[in-house]
Amino acid sequence: MIIKEAKYLDRLGFTIPETALQIALQEDKFHAYQRDLSLKLSQYDSLISRIAPVESDLLTRQVAILQRTLRSGFTPLNWNSQRVPAFIEAVQKALNEFSGVVSQIQKSAAMISNVVTSIKDTVLFQPADLKRDPRTKKPVLIDVGAFYESVEATKTARLNDLSQQYKSIEPLLKKVEEVVASTASSASPLLANYYRYWEKRLCNAIVEMVSTSLATFREMLTHEDCAPFCRASCLLGGRDVVVTPTAADVNKYLTKCIRGLSEAAKTFPRWKRGTCLECPPIDVGEDEEPFVFSYHQDVSKNPHVMKLKDDLTSYVKQLTDESGSIQKYKASWEVYDGLWDEAARRELDKLSDEPRGVVYFDAKLETYAGLANDALSRPRTTNVDFLQIDCADVAKGVAKQALQWRDQYGKVLRDVSFEKMTQLVDSWDAWRRDIDGTTCDSIETLMFVLNTIQKVVDASVTQR
Structure with missing residues (x-):
């Protein structure tokens, strides 16, 4: 306002006071300060808007330090001295430090998110995994036992890869802990909510992986457009028609496939409460496998997973029991x-x-x-x-x-x-x-x- 009025008075021919004149002559400096301060506020707003809600708890101390630096500008500063440039420099330094912390956290978060996405997008066995005739492009017919072994081998290979990715999450969270808490325990109370957030994300991803794998397996077995991929043969024993493999064997192998897909979540151990450290196996008896607290306990109770598993179990029963499709075909003879x-x-x-x-x-x-x-x-x-x-x-x-x-x-x-x-x-x-x-x-x-x-x-x- 002083600069503007001094300029107008000068145009009208009035004598300008020395102080006002000195201020008017520093208009460019004033506008430069104004631009710098506005830029710093824009940078602050941009950084704060980048922070996800779950990251706010992690950055409470860092945000407080940044705001304390900004708050010193709420008091009048002599812009004709070096206090304003010093303030701008201090704010820029604080913004750079805060930006570095946010970037490190979000870089780790992006890498963890990639692991979550890999788990979510994995189908443990699908039609593309079937061996196909290069000429007809149709699946090569194999025995039901060989099909089970193929499902098991493919599923195991994919779960082993996902397990390695899952184990990489703990070091990434430790890096976040080092940045925000200056510790490396993988059990920082400051990150308790952050650990829970990623556990929920992982649980949802594993649920989707298991449900998608079960749904895909169901479609492979039942969809009318899917070409057959297992072979069986009928033999004549007197007046009796015998199907090989027997309905009991078909039931056994398909049930093992369903169990293997639905229990895939056992590959991923849960973390100890308030940490990102995996729960160790617990010995429950000499003749029993050690118990591992994993996501299976939660995934197996998911309604969608339960329904898919029940649907598949019912289908196998309808296919192989005394009134099932195989028996009906035998009866046609x-x-x-x-x-x-x-x-x-x-x-x-x-x-x-x-x-x-x-x-x-x-x-x-x-x-x-x-x-x-x-x-x-x-x-x-x-x-x-x-x-x-x-x-x-x-x-x-x-x-x-x-x-x-x-x-x-x-x-x-x-x-x-x-x-x-x-x-x-x-x-x-x-x-x-x-x-x-x-x-x-x-x-x-x-x-x-x-x-x-x-x-x-x-x-x-x-x-x-």
């Missing part, structure tokens, strides 16, 4: 059980003593030939969700059994027909001899010949 019927065998054995007509045998031959063709015309493989079942051996076995029945009925027909033909030939020979050796010179001989001819006619009608 029961239509051929009659090929092993002992009653049919006894009926066949009676045909030699109780011969039937040609129509009966023709129906039997056609029926068994049709059963053989029907079995062989079935698809060689059948998909039951993620399983591809090869039923070629069963189809061949059923067809072989049906053709054996056809051949046996054909043999009976041939034997019966041959016997009847032999009897008929013998009769015809006898009748021919009777006719050829008889002279019709009397009524009696004529009647004998006519009766013989009638026998031939009757025999011809009977054979038709």
Whole structure:
């Protein structure tokens, strides 16, 4: 205001007091101070706005030191002396120190956040992990046991990598402690809330990792667009169809996969209360594994994780129990059980003593030939969700059994027909001899010949 009024009075031709004149002549210095002070306040506001709420507790002492430096500017300073430049320099130094502390904390926080993100984004096993045929791009079929080993190996490798990243968090938090508390104990009371903050972040990330892995595994097993990646085969044992591996083995391996994915949180030990130090294993007995207090205790109680695990367990039960999909497929072959019927065998054995007509045998031959063709015309493989079942051996076995029945009925027909033909030939020979050796010179001989001819006619009608 003094500078502005002095300039206006000078323009109007008034004499300016010496003091006011000296002040007016230092306008550039005044504006330079003003710009510097405004810049420092802007830097202060920018630094404070960069601080996350969880970092505020860590920086209480540093913020107090900075504000104490700024507060000295609330009292009048002689800007015509060196006090203002000294104040500006002190503020800049305090801002630089505070900025350095904030940068170190946030650099460590960014590195910890990267670990959290790595955990959150990890899928412990997914379709891309399946070995694929380079030509068809479809999964290479493997046994269920080999699939379990593949899941276990892939999951273990990824968890080992995440475990190493998880262990890197404690040194990073120790650096933060050194900056804000000037200690390196990994158990600073000043960082208690900060430790809890990262524990919550880690817990949420592990929950997401486990739930995503379980959901992906469920989709792999059940989604209609997923190509089968495990093989099974059907074998014929008598009239029984046997699926290898058995439903019990499928249940065992899938249950182990589900348990392994849902218990992945055991890889990450919890920290001791108020610290970032991992809880040590606790011996609970000679024959038992040491207990490790980990995130599994919390993750396993998460409703979403519990539902996914229950859904998968229910699916495995529906697939492998007595009324499950595998059993239903086996039951579809029961239509051929009659090929092993002992009653049919006894009926066949009676045909030699109780011969039937040609129509009966023709129906039997056609029926068994049709059963053989029907079995062989079935698809060689059948998909039951993620399983591809090869039923070629069963189809061949059923067809072989049906053709054996056809051949046996054909043999009976041939034997019966041959016997009847032999009897008929013998009769015809006898009748021919009777006719050829008889002279019709009397009524009696004529009647004998006519009766013989009638026998031939009757025999011809009977054979038709």
